[in-house]
Every structure is written in structure tokens, then in C-alpha cells.
Amino acid sequence: MKKKILQLILVLILFSGFNFQKIKYFTYPKYFPKPVYNFKNNFLDSNKIKLGRILFYDPILSHNNSISCASCHSPYNAFSHSDHALSHGINDEIGTRNAPALFNLAWQKDFMWDGAVNHLDFQPLSPISHPKEMNENFRNIVLKLSKSKFYKKWFFKSFGDSIITGERALKALSQFQITLVSTNSKYDRVKKGNESFNLKEKKGYEIFLKKCNSCHREPLFSNYQFSKNGLPIDKTLNDYGRVLITKNPEDSLLFKIPSLRNLSYSSPYMHDGRFKTLHEVINHYNFDLYKNENISPELTSFVPLNNHETVDLISFLKTLNDSSFIYNSYNKFPMELLLKMK
Amino acid sequence: MFKKSLTVLLFSLLTSTLFSQSPAITSWLQNTSVTGSYYNSGSSTAIGNGELVNCQKVEYSNDYVYVTASGIPSYTTGPFLDGNPSQAQNQNAIYKFPLNPQPNTGVTSNTTMGTIGVFINGTSLFNYADGVAWDNNTNALCGGPGNSPCSGNTEWNRDAIPAEMAGFDCSKGHPSGGKYHHHQNPSAFKLDLNVVSTICNLYDADGLYLIDSTQHSPLIGYAYDGYPIYGAYGYKNSDGSGGITRIKSSYQLKNITSRPNGPDVDHVITTTGPNGGQQTLFLGYFKEDYEYIVNSDEDYLDEHNGRTCVTPEYPNGTYAYFATVDENWNSAYPYAVNTFYGIYSNALVNSVSEPTTIYTSTVSNELIDLNYLNINIFPNPSTDLIAIQIGQLSKINLNIELSNSEGKLIERKQISAGSTIAYFNTETLYNGIYLIKISHLNGESVIKKVVINR
Numbered sequence: 140m141k142k143k144i145l146q147l148i149l150v151l152i153l154f155s156g157f158n159f160q161k162i163k164y165f166t167y168p169k170y171f172p173k174p175v176y177n178f179k180n181n182f183l184d185s186n187k188i189k190l191g192r193i194l195f196y197d198p199i200l201s202h203n204n205s206i207s208c209a210s211c212h213s214p215y216n217a218f219s220h221s222d223h224a225l226s227h228g229i230n231d232e233i234g235t236r237n238a239p240a241l242f243n244l245a246w247q248k249d250f251m252w253d254g255a256v257n258h259l260d261f262q263p264l265s266p267i268s269h270p271k272e273m274n275e276n277f278r279n280i281v282l283k284l285s286k287s288k289f290y291k292k293w294f295f296k297s298f299g300d301s302i303i304t305g306e307r308a309l310k311a312l313s314q315f316q317i318t319l320v321s322t323n324s325k326y327d328r329v330k331k332g333n334e335s336f337n338l339k340e341k342k343g344y345e346i347f348l349k350k351c352n353s354c355h356r357e358p359l360f361s362n363y364q365f366s367k368n369g370l371p372i373d374k375t376l377n378d379y380g381r382v383l384i385t386k387n388p389e390d391s392l393l394f395k396i397p398s399l400r401n402l403s404y405s406s407p408y409m410h411d412g413r414f415k416t417l418h419e420v421i422n423h424y425n426f427d428l429y430k431n432e433n434i435s436p437e438l439t440s441f442v443p444l445n446n447h448e449t450v451d452l453i454s455f456l457k458t459l460n461d462s463s464f465i466y467n468s469y470n471k472f473p474m475e476l477l478l479k480m481k
Numbered sequence: 482m483f484k485k486s487l488t489v490l491l492f493s494l495l496t497s498t499l500f501s502q503s504p505a506i507t508s509w510l511q512n513t514s515v516t517g518s519y520y521n522s523g524s525s526t527a528i529g530n531g532e533l534v535n536c537q538k539v540e541y542s543n544d545y546v547y548v549t550a551s552g553i554p555s556y557t558t559g560p561f562l563d564g565n566p567s568q569a570q571n572q573n574a575i576y577k578f579p580l581n582p583q584p585n586t587g588v589t590s591n592t593t594m595g596t597i598g599v600f601i602n603g604t605s606l607f608n609y610a611d612g613v614a615w616d617n618n619t620n621a622l623c624g625g626p627g628n629s630p631c632s633g634n635t636e637w638n639r640d641a642i643p644a645e646m647a648g649f650d651c652s653k654g655h656p657s658g659g660k661y662h663h664h665q666n667p668s669a670f671k672l673d674l675n676v677v678s679t680i681c682n683l684y685d686a687d688g689l690y691l692i693d694s695t696q697h698s699p700l701i702g703y704a705y706d707g708y709p710i711y712g713a714y715g716y717k718n719s720d721g722s723g724g725i726t727r728i729k730s731s732y733q734l735k736n737i738t739s740r741p742n743g744p745d746v747d748h749v750i751t752t753t754g755p756n757g758g759q760q761t762l763f764l765g766y767f768k769e770d771y772e773y774i775v776n777s778d779e780d781y782l783d784e785h786n787g788r789t790c791v792t793p794e795y796p797n798g799t800y801a802y803f804a805t806v807d808e809n810w811n812s813a814y815p816y817a818v819n820t821f822y823g824i825y826s827n828a829l830v831n832s833v834s835e836p837t838t839i840y841t842s843t844v845s846n847e848l849i850d851l852n853y854l855n856i857n858i859f860p861n862p863s864t865d866l867i868a869i870q871i872g873q874l875s876k877i878n879l880n881i882e883l884s885n886s887e888g889k890l891i892e893r894k895q896i897s898a899g900s901t902i903a904y905f906n907t908e909t910l911y912n913g914i915y916l917i918k919i920s921h922l923n924g925e926s927v928i929k930k931v932v933i934n935r
Contacts (some may be wrong), residue, residue: 213522213523213524215522215523215524215526216523216524217520220523220685221523221524221525222523222682222683339909404524412522416864416865416908417865417908418864418908418935422935446911446912446935447911449906449935450909450910450911450912453908453909457909459906461518465524466528
């Protein structure tokens with residue numbers, strides 16, 4: 140009895156001391172908010188993360204085994220795609236949106252540009268089942284995975300038996316994606332007191348705080364809400380954003396606000412990839428915003444930046460690039476895992 | 482009497498040092514400090530590979546020159562988007578070329594798979610072949626990655642240049658088991674008059690040299706038989722007269738619709754693998770789709786893809802191969818060396834087995850007219866990027882400095898010997914006038930003005 144009470148106390152201590160900043164395989168700086176992802180339902184585990192990484196890079200998730208998650212979410216583009224504005228899927232089908240960058244996903248509640256999915260664990264179902272993306276269903280994926288000795292071994296290592304289910308595959312995918320944490324940009328090093336901004340970056344940071352921070356809120360550089368930023372509708376795509384999901388007319392032209400971290404790696408910009416450079420993006424706010432009255436309230440009083448201010452702002456935005464994230468070998472194509480378990 | 486013989490002695494000493502050194506000794510790009518880089522797919526940021534580029538040592542005896550080379554070029558390699566898992570790796574190769582190559586009067590030596598020549602930056606020249614052929618027993622492609630081995634003789638052998646286009650990097654090269662090589666003229670796809678590959682959209686349009694229709698091409702390498710290889714343009718006539726013209730291959734596509742013991746022209750096959758799908762076996766897919774048509778004009782080459790002619794390096798004439806291109810500057814069959822004109826021997830050797838003299842390149846001490854390099858700075862006015870590209874081949878490392886109009890240095894870059902481009906990201910520069918200074922070791926420099934205006 141005494142022993143049991145002692146065990147209970149130990150367990151309680153362990154749980155009360157459960158510090159979100161120090162979840163195993165998942166760390167983040169003190170100035171970050173608490174993540175919203177519920178780790179209790181999917182405890183991070185080294186093998187599950189690795190399995191998720193293998194799945195992320197495996198075209199087996201698409202109908203004709205030609206497209207993987209990484210086909211559109213490349214590590215060197217902060218897990219977005221830089222070659223084309225609209226994502227190219229199975230059989231070279233072209234979608235209607237720009238593949239978004241993937242990082243700091245544990246802080247996000249809504250996924251996709253229109254917020255169609257509200258849980259990371261279910262997000263992969265969307266691109267997998269989309270006829271222009273991977274055009275596959277999970278029943279078939281489980282059948283394909285179950286034929287592979289390689290995957291049986293990995294599911295055994297990760298879950299204690301070699302039964303392959305869709306839920307397990309999805310949880311493993313989430314685990315890998317959760318570990319895509321980018322918190323080592325120059326901005327972060329300045330925040331930690333290890334470096335300082337140069338003059339342009341400092342001026343740019345002041346402009347950022349005044350003009351951008353209400354939507355692209357630091358330190359994540361997005362509040363992960365939805366906004367109308369005044370982009371004229373592309374008549375070839377007729378994409379009205381969130382209204383497609385909610386059917387609420389007020390949600391017309393609302394798109395998810397992306398993080399500004401890793402901008403230099405994740406060109407092109409906007410939900411349809413219409414802008415290639417940061418100058419083009421900022422010039423939209425500078426010169427084209429007033430042409431469109433249907434914009435979010437945060438933008439109605441936006442005073443255009445002059446040439447120098449635009450350059451200062453871009454100088455600051457470039458401090459949000461995190462090269463250690465881009466070249467992190469744990470995020471790359473899992474060559475070492477494929478070789479080890481042949 | 483004594484005086485006269487001294488003069489003769491002096492003169493002969495001078496000639497032996499100044500005039501006897503063959504271009505086969507002096508043409509190699511030597512480097513013991515600059516290291517190379519590669520691109521990952523999707524990222525235009527070059528990543529260092531830590532390997533020395535170009536050639537590390539050149540030594541010679543009376544009869545041979547020996548070149549030690551890593552086989553890593555100074556232009557950034559990759560990515561190779563056809564699923565090729567290889568990267569350019571240090572070959573630590575020693576190549577031995579005869580200083581007095583001899584024509585082969587016997588049976589012609591065919592080129593083989595693998596290295597058949599070496600570019601002046603130490604990278605390999607391969608012939609047209611990629612090891613894939615048509616198997617008439619199975620009615621399918623055979624050989625190469627993903628195909629079953631070929632049975633029996635192959636009468637229809639695949640031409641790598643169109644077939645492997647997707648796997649070439651911007652400089653028209655790719656590695657095989659770590660050995661980086663070109664099957665063709667080593668200049669950037671993007672700078673051809675008609676651009677046939679999109680690979681340079683994201684990656685620098687770099688290469689060993691730039692095609693220039695107004696100048697005789699630089700000497701770009703040596704074939705295994707010891708004869709030099711030039712780029713695309715040369716003197717129209719073999720005696721050096723007639724001005725500069727594109728030197729043309731005498732091979733043409735046959736006028737055929739079927740292939741004996743092979744697939745019909747435009748036959749469609751389905752292949753598997755990462756780049757699987759439907760593939761059309763168009764005219765020009767196989768080497769045997771071409772035939773040699775004799776042309777008496779002197780700017781058309783012989784069946785080896787060379788001719789005996791005067792060149793800037795060989796004013797008294799030599800046999801020379803050319804890396805042929807068509808009127809759009811796209812690589813033209815048989816691309817460089819078709820068969821050997823001279824006596825062939827495998828130039829790749831394990832060691833240097835005779836006493837030699839080390840040749841120290843003097844090129845960095847020579848006075849070089851930077852204007853001759855045809856420096857192109859673009860776009861000007863610029864917004865987010867300024868590129869600096871030299872017009873032909875640079876045998877020296879050039880320092881490139883970007884400074885503001887008051888002369889305050891902003892950033893420094895280099896165009897290493899054997900590469901052609903450098904660029905500055907100007908996203909964070911205010912509108913205004915900036916200066917680009919191009920200089921090299923002996924201090925000579927050129928300053929050009931650029932405008933940033935958005």
C-alpha cells in the first residue's frame with residue numbers, strides 16, 4: 140500500500156513538473172507561447188518520429204507512387220516549394236494554391252490556406268485524397284504498407300507490434316512534422332541576447348512592430364488567424380478562401396495568415412504564389428491596398444512605406460531566416476534510415 | 482666566336498623555356514585553395530563540398546604530361562533531377578597525355594563508356610553513350626539503372642544527351658558513381674540561344690566557359706589520345722583564315738521511319754522507376770539514327786569530330802576536336818570526341834613512373850586585359866539581384882567587390898578560374914548608384930557602375 144502511494148506521488152510529481160518547454164524531442168525558447176498540440180494523445184517517440192519522416196518522403200502515399208509529401212514540401216524551402224507558384228501534384232496536375240511552408244506546427248490550430256482542417260493529425264488526409272495532389276485513399280495506403288517488410292519492421296519498432304493502421308501512420312506523420320521547429324534565426328539570437336541587429340534591421344523591426352505585428356505576431360510571426368489582405372481575385376482560379384469551408388459570406392477572401400519566418404527560403408508568396416520577391420509583397424501593401432476596400436480592419440489605416448522604409452523592413456524580415464532549420468539533417472530525406480533497415 | 486655561341490646558347494635556353502612548353506602542359510587550370518559546392522534540389526543556395534576544384538598538379542617529362550585532378554569543377558554542381566543519387570566526388574585522378582600525340586594509321590579506335598578525355602578543370606569527358614540500348618529479343622530498353630542487362634549485340638544505342646536531359650545540371654554535367662562528367666559542351670543551358678532545359682531557372686547559369694560567337698573558343702580539354710578539344714567556335718578555314726565561325730559536325734539524322742532490328746521511329750514505350758511513364762523513341766534517340774555526310778567546307782569536321790587546323794594555342798596547326806553545337810547552341814551529335822583520331826591509350830594512370838618537372842602556372846602573374854573577358858553585369862538597373870558574368874573562360878580567380886557610391890565596401894565575392902558567374906543579393910540595399918570592382922591578384926581592376934532602382 141505504502142509502495143503504491145509512493146508510486147502515485149512520484150507520478151504526480153512527474154506530471155506537475157511536466158514542463159512544455161522540455162518535452163523530449165521538442166524544445167522551444169522561453170519567449171514562445173505554449174503549443175496548442177495535445178502531446179498527451181500522441182507522445183513523442185524517437186522511432187515514431189523516424190517512421191513519420193520515412194512516410195513523409197515516401198511516394199507510396201500517392202496513388203501511382205510518384206508524389207510524396209516532400210515533393211511539394213521540400214526541406215530546403217522550409218518545407219514549401221519554390222519552383223512554381225501553384226503546387227504540381229500527381230500526373231503533373233496543377234492545383235489552385237501555393238504549397239505552404241511547414242514549421243512550428245504545434246502552435247497552429249487550423250491548417251490549409253482556408254482552415255479546412257482543424258487538427259494536425261488529420262491534415263495529411265486532405266492532400267492524400269485530393270485528386271490533383273496524391274489521389275489516394277488510406278485503405279489502399281495501408282494495403283501497400285502492409286506488403287512491405289520494411290514498414291512492418293518500423294511499425295513494430297514504433298508501436299510494439301507490426302500491425303499497420305491509418306491512425307498509426309497519421310500519428311507518425313504528425314510526430315515528424317511536430318519536430319519541425321524553427322527557432323534559431325538571427326531574430327531569435329537577438330532575442331536571447333547573443334547577437335544584435337544592425338541599423339537597418341533595427342529600423343525595420345520598429346516598422347514591423349507598428350505595421351505588421353498585429354497579424355504576423357512575434358515570436359511565431361503569425362497569430363494564425365484568417366485575414367483579407369486585399370489581393371485582387373485571380374479570375375482563372377476564383378479562389379475565395381475560407382468561405383468555401385464555412386459558407387459564411389463574411390468569410391469570403393479570408394486566407395490563413397502565414398508565418399514570416401524563413402521567408403527567403405519559401406518564395407513565391409501568397410496563397411496562389413503570385414509574388415516572387417519580398418519587394419513585390421511589400422509593394423502590394425504600399426501601392427495596391429487602397430484599390431481594394433474589402434480588407435481586414437488591421438489594414439484599413441495602413442500608411443504606405445517609402446523606399447528606404449521598405450528596404451529596412453526587408454532587412455529585418457531577413458533576420459527571420461533560420462538556416463540551421465533548413466539544413467538540419469534530422470529533417471532531410473532519411474537516407475540513413477533507409478540504408479540501415481534494408 | 483665565344484660571344485656568338487653564348488648568344489646561341491642563351492637563345493636556345495630562352496626558346497626552351499618560352500616556346501617549348503606545349504599547351505598540353507600550360508592549359509590546365511591549377512588550384513590548391515578554392516573548394517567546390519553543390520546545390521540541393523529546390524534550393525539555390527550553394528553548399529560547400531570541401532573538395533579542391535580544378536587540377537592540383539601538373540608535371541611533365543620529355544614525352545608526357547601528368548595532370549593530378551580532383552574532378553570537381555569550380556562551378557556549382559547539381560541538382561540532378563532524374564533521381565541520380567550521386568554527387569560529384571573527389572577522384573584523386575592522375576591523367577597521362579602524350580606531348581607528341583601521333584595519328585592512328587591503323588584501325589580506328591572507338592571511344593568507350595567512361596572517361597575518354599579530360600577538361601582543363603579536371604572533369605571527365607564521356608562520349609554520347611549512357612549504357613542503355615534496345616534489346617531486340619525483349620523489345621525493350623536494356624542496360625543502365627532500372628533496366629535488365631542487354632542480351633547479345635546492341636544495334637541501337639541510346640544517346641545520353643536527349644535521353645538524360647532531365648538529369649543534367651545547369652552546366653550540362655552529371656556524376657556517375659561520384660565521377661562528374663560532361664557528355665557535351667560544358668556551358669550553361671540557360672545561355673544557349675534556344676534554352677532546352679529549365680534547370681537554370683533556380684540555379685546559377687554557370688559552366689566552364691561561355692559560348693562567344695565573336696572569338697575563337699578557348700582550349701577546353703584533351704582527349705585520351707593527346708589531341709586538344711575546343712569549344713563551339715573556331716577559325717572558318719583550317720589555316721586560320723576566314724574569320725570566326727561555328728565549327729560544325731558532319732553528322733545528320735537519317736531520313737528513316739523504321740529501324741532494322743529495332744523499334745520504329747516515334748515508337749512509344751512505357752518505362753517504370755522514378756521517372757517512369759511514356760517515352761517516345763524519336764529520331765535522334767539512338768546514336769545509330771545519325772549518319773556521317775562528307776562536307777568539303779573546312780568548318781565541317783571529320784568522322785572523329787575534329788580537323789587539322791591552326792588554333793590560337795597551336796599557331797603551326799594541330800589535329801583538334803570541337804565540342805559541337807547547332808545554330809541554337811544546343812549540343813550537336815557527336816558532341817565532342819566521336820572516335821579517336823590519334824593512337825589511343827587509357828590516360829588514367831595510378832602513378833607517375835618517371836622523373837618529371839613540376840609546371841607552376843604563370844597565368845596569375847601575366848598581365849590580363851580584363852576587358853577581354855567581356856564582363857556582363859545584369860540586370861542594370863537592378864532590383865533584388867546583380868549578376869556578374871564573364872564572357873568566355875577565366876583562367877584566373879577574379880575578386881568582385883560591391884561598394885556604395887562613396888566607395889564603402891558592402892560585400893565581396895569571387896569568380897574562380899573555370900567558372901563564369903557571381904552575384905549579389907541586393908534586396909536590402911537602398912535605391913541608388915553602386916560600384917562593382919572586378920580585380921585580380923596583380924592588381925589590375927575594372928570598375929563598373931550599377932543602379933538599384935525599384
